[in-house]
Amino acid sequence: NIIPVIMAGGSGSRLWPLSRDSFPKQFLSIDGSGSSMLENTLDRLHSESISNPIVICNESHRFIVAEQLRKKNKLEQNIILEPSGRNTAPAVALAALHCLKTSNGNDPLMLVLAADHVILKEDIFLDAVMMGTKYAADKHLVTFGIVPDSPETGYGYIKSGMAKGDNVFEIERFIEKPNRISAECYLNEGGYYWNSGMFLFQASSYLNELKEYRPDIYDCCLKAYETSNNDSDFLRVGCDEFLHCPAESIDYAVMEKTKNGLVIPMSVGWSDVGSWSSLWDIQDKDEHNNVRHGDVITLNSNNNYIFSSNALVTTIGVENLVIVQTEDAVLVAEQSNVQRVKDIVNTLKINE
Template identity: 40%
Template sequence: MLSPTPVVPVILAGGSGTRLWPVSRDSLPKQFQALIGDHTLYQDTLKRVSDRTLFAPPIVLTHEDFRFFARRQASEIGIDATVALEPVRRDSGPALLAAAMIAQRVAGESCLVLALAADHIVLDDQLFVDACRTAAIAASDGKIVTFGITPTEPSTAYGYIRPGKETGQPGSRVVDAFVEKPDKNTAAHYLTEGYLWNSGNFLFPAGLLIEEAERFEPEIVAAVRASVELAVEDLGFIRLDAKAFASSPAKSIDYAVMERTSRAAVVEGRFRWSDIGSWDALRDISEGDASGNVTFGPVTLLDSHNTFVHTDGPLVAAVGLDDVSVVATDDAVLVMPAHRSQDVKALVAKLKADGHNAASEHLRAHRPWGTYQTVCRGERFHVKKIVVEPGGRLSLQKHYHRAEHWIVVKGTAEVTLDGKVFEVRENESTYLPLGGVHRLANPGKIPLELIEVQTGSYLGEDDIVRLEDVYNRS
């Protein structure tokens, strides 16, 4: 049976990626960063499904905080994506069901859906597309297909799939069992028995996944269906109904459907793949030097072996390291034995419990209009560099506890202050008194850069009263 085309790609882009701290944090997780190459992991995922002879335009499901990232990064590579907003995290089960229902509205009740995580790496795009074509044939024959990856080692970081007999469609087999992450000896046994890594990516008829979920988890389906039916459009985004979606139990698609259905099939993916679930995983898919060292960014090593160093800013220089991982950003440094990379998630939890802002936030904060970055902070003052993209407009706002000075270093600022609108050009400045109702905008064609100096008794970001906002932030 030939598969109907195109297939609707659904990109799940709402994860936090704490195991890759300090580069990946809640405020900017790994899928929206360029860990390998010039594009972000999310952009690479979108490019992978850009062949319009097989794939329809994608649907992206992400969190409210990342909606402008998702649309902007898709636009940067020439892809027009439908972006739906997940109001709260409820794991992959409700997310995939919501995406399947949206896909039916966009592409028809009988459409096929390809569900992909936005933060995985695939190094052989053509082999990936070939696997999708094979999976689409099996899905058209009434299967929920998962992609099993040919193991390269007895890894304990992944779950496994035990393939069974052939489905009757070329290249696909029945799933005999899904098994949890094993210990080293069990993983070695799995390799000899022909088990595959479970990639957590799927291709399925939208209606079939919903039908199977209704059999096993009717409460989830009812909540998700209500959230989709009550969804509204907001600035071009599909905003799922928050109350309905939040009423759904949180459950992964594996537990909700895949481990219980008799319709599961597996297609073997021979492409190189990683879910980048730890710094070790990034190291494993990267090429090292003659001493086994893998480095990213400005790094100088002396007499070091089997060492991984990733820096996105400061120079890292090291002597005599062996089997060590070092990750550096402008405001945090992680050092650990390489084999302890799975413990980073627990470390981040401790940092959060201890109240460290760097556990969740980057120095550079991203907003719909551009970015701001802390330059210096002290008692009663905070200095930031602010960049406003062309056409960007901050909210009309006021503060109860701080005044601000703006010094323009590049471009032209349009400033609104207590009803008066005026321009501030390069090397000029303006003062915004405490309580003044103000707005900053960039009317020009180049990014506006300025230095903001805040002074006052309280300088937290929650001392913002938004009176008007073009981005519909509350």
């Protein structure tokens, strides 16, 4: 059996003003379906060989997560709480320790997932996961590769090596978030995949690699886990111990360094919804190429992403804009500038 581990501790600042610290994007419905990204992630795991998930998130979001798990009938003491995020390497370590402890001496397979990804072709995705199980059971750290179509710098890049099986390759190099020039080189050179940010491995495989490459993180997580306490639906890890843990992502801490990595390329309509323009890319458009949510009227306007929460939003003669209206804030940005929404959020934090 595979245990999904859903990482849900990110702040999602690039989808401000809809996504807020108190209610980040993974808990919101951003596609108008009424289901949150976390709920969609839960729904995606419909296979008999996949058991109930573990969700790991920030203390302050515990009731949102519990509610969304309950709604899907998947709440059963399976939420791990971090007092404050230390990025994904520690989060996955806590989940791995928990998987080992609760599996009666077994060393279960963990399917590590982000709570904020869109996957359009769920069956193909599940096929790729099932294909990976044999390799993960053989101590490999399996990644899922996406064929890149632009030199994005927000992703990890995986250079595939020798074939290990049908559509399974060794990892020759893993480069987390390269600069623009390197990303362009990788694209021209070919043979590179984006890291989708999802992983499949045995709990002990991950912990052994972490112990080898980042013993400092491993030690802090072990202490934090050993001093954790159960509070009905929640497992709270030892606060002081965890706060001492260095903050690092699984990609830098383990995946760039491990020699046991494999990549399974897949075409599943994947998006990590990293910005408003990536939402424009994947959502349904009107006859003028506008994506519209809520009460919106456009005249002579093309290629815009317009989201209204609770007011009428109207546009005349504008192009390539992102307009997002919420109860207490409005964003108007050129699509080409949407990555800088993060800077606005930082400015707001400084002025707080």
